[in-house]
Amino acid sequence: MNYAQMNENQLSQELSRLKEEYDGFKSMNLKLNMARGKPGQEQLALSLPMLDVLNSKSDFKAENGIDCRNYGELTGIVDAKRMFSDYMGVNENEIIVVGSSSLTFMYDSMARAMLKGVLGSDKPWCKYDKVKFICPVPGYDRHFTICEFLDIEMIPVPLNEDGPDMDAIEELIKDESVKGMWCVPKYSNPLGSVFSDKAVKRLAAMKPAAKDFRIFWDNAYAVHYVYKDVPVCNILQECKKAGNPNMCYMFGSTSKITFPGAGVAFFAASEDNIKFVEKQLSAQSISWDKMNMLRHVRFFKNADGIREHMKKHAEILRPRFDSVINALKNNLAPMGIGSYVEPDGGYFVTYIAPKGCAKRIVELCKEAGVTLTGAGATHPYKNDPDDSYIRIAPSFPSIEELDKAMEIFCVCAKIAYAEKLSK
């Protein structure tokens, strides 16, 4: 029965029944975690053979003869540039292969923009009274943390199933202090949105008042399908066509392909951007970890090798996503308790709780031993005005753990909603 149609008495009965069930879970002293998008054990095992491709007997030369054990090659070894430029759909002179984290490189790119500006800047961004960034919401908490740390004001715009609200964005970019925006174009964190061709083309054709505007295109889940691989239009190519070749910065990494934090990250952009950034980077680094680049290239051979590898990840992730989605579908949807988004890929399932219930659900889950990402994390300044969005990360727990965690989650959602209706 739909909770909203229950009378006071029915609600009260349902609530006491739910609390009994909840207390049962609590007494189990469980410790389950659906908070972070961490690959699980089976996924990590997929990349173990990569550790064997470099050993004391290996040849450590890159294709061009560079010794990967020594200093040099600030923009990465040619072998890695080839593989990851194919992966990113750019030319080999449009990529820099860097350290082990794309998040770090995004932070670094923003920090450099603040300190020194980007190609085409009149002055460093920190010299403006105010710098603003457009943030499609719900979005990735760590993007927001970077902006908040660097005192960049965040302006939320709604993210829809097929991309951000372009009308809102085209209005916002008339303000010269709006210097850029975050995008996760494919299987977005957490909503799983995939930007439509129309959205990508419209983004690429923008004419922002700030001539040093940058789209931070975090293509974190480029090959991370779960149910269906959905192609996304290439932002760099579209920017070129639209006469805005320098407007986008693309980021990617193998963190969720091989080992989180011990993979390889890369940055793609127009050749002019790359040259400009390379010069700036020469103050920060002599070279990044070429041994790990070589390890990755020798293991995957090429971008197709990565794509093949991702099929195995999808096989492992699918039953986990099924577990979460089925729980929401069977236990909450029929009672009209919130809604959820079924993604085609990525790392998350978004549950949209009835207004004002998200924080309470996370709190109830926590008390029963189920850790979730904090409510609000999906929004700048942790401010979800509806208190609705909850990001569920199904990858790390076992299926048994997930089933149990989702059972508890659904009971918590029911309690929170019933409490709200009872007020």
Next chain:
Amino acid sequence: MNYAQMNENQLSQELSRLKEEYDGFKSMNLKLNMARGKPGQEQLALSLPMLDVLNSKSDFKAENGIDCRNYGELTGIVDAKRMFSDYMGVNENEIIVVGSSSLTFMYDSMARAMLKGVLGSDKPWCKYDKVKFICPVPGYDRHFTICEFLDIEMIPVPLNEDGPDMDAIEELIKDESVKGMWCVPKYSNPLGSVFSDKAVKRLAAMKPAAKDFRIFWDNAYAVHYVYKDVPVCNILQECKKAGNPNMCYMFGSTSKITFPGAGVAFFAASEDNIKFVEKQLSAQSISWDKMNMLRHVRFFKNADGIREHMKKHAEILRPRFDSVINALKNNLAPMGIGSYVEPDGGYFVTYIAPKGCAKRIVELCKEAGVTLTGAGATHPYKNDPDDSYIRIAPSFPSIEELDKAMEIFCVCAKIAYAEKLSK
């Protein structure tokens, strides 16, 4: 015969003889490089077994059970913190083990100070009209590049055999815009200076006008002796004793212990500094490459393992340093052509050319196929007012190559000096 005592005729004869010799070298079309402090092949081979300690069959858990293949542990795995805190002479809560380059972490630390300030700052350094840094000279070009890139004004002070000119420094720090200084306390780049206990204690006891003053203590060559291991007083302990616990930032890495650019770097400071920096870092990173940390810890076991390993490096480096020093001693010193510094360790030999000759020597060497670090690189803004300092890096070439390169170097030095005297 001492060149300075030659008459015009003798000089002219000597010069034509030298040019003949020089042309002979030129016709050999050599390609020799004494420019960068890169470990040579034999040195790199010492660490190859490290690549075998992690393979697909390994256990990937750190001591505290953390899986090194996944996200987490922003400050590094406990195993690595223990080993490198012993190495740096600090407590385990006074260290953060990071990515593969201490230079990158120095840049990052300076960039964070500019953007957000350090513990105790009233405001970010970039909000001051002017930020200045004290730079002992001759020094490391990449330190200077960081300052130049970040628009930090560099003030050179003389570096002596036992440390920097403390009288000059104590005068400079009365200026509140002087926010810090660079130090390479042991086997300094390029001079090989080792700071005396007195110098370290005097540095630690400074009372700078800027209360957020930081000593950037780049202990790059902590265990890198060649002839003699010379102990250096621990700056953090001395700062604590002097009531300045937060005044120093210590940096180190295994770049010249295992693989340059593919090693592990670390940052040590007071516990309060570490807490403050950790919080700032959480905007930049989820975690650094823990697999490489584990690889290093499993290979070396502990700091003593590193020290044992460095004995092998010293064995390999010693004949190379001998080659350079003997060439200078036998071919230039007797003719009174410049002077040189015999270091106990580190990666460089400094040749101090007669005034106004360094650039010419580097140019002559280059034309004869011998690449050297650019003259002036040892000074801020590449400005060596005497045009005297030349940094020679003996590690990378084979001994045969070094012998030949130094033969050419000495002829070039003679020509430059003879030319100068002839003017």
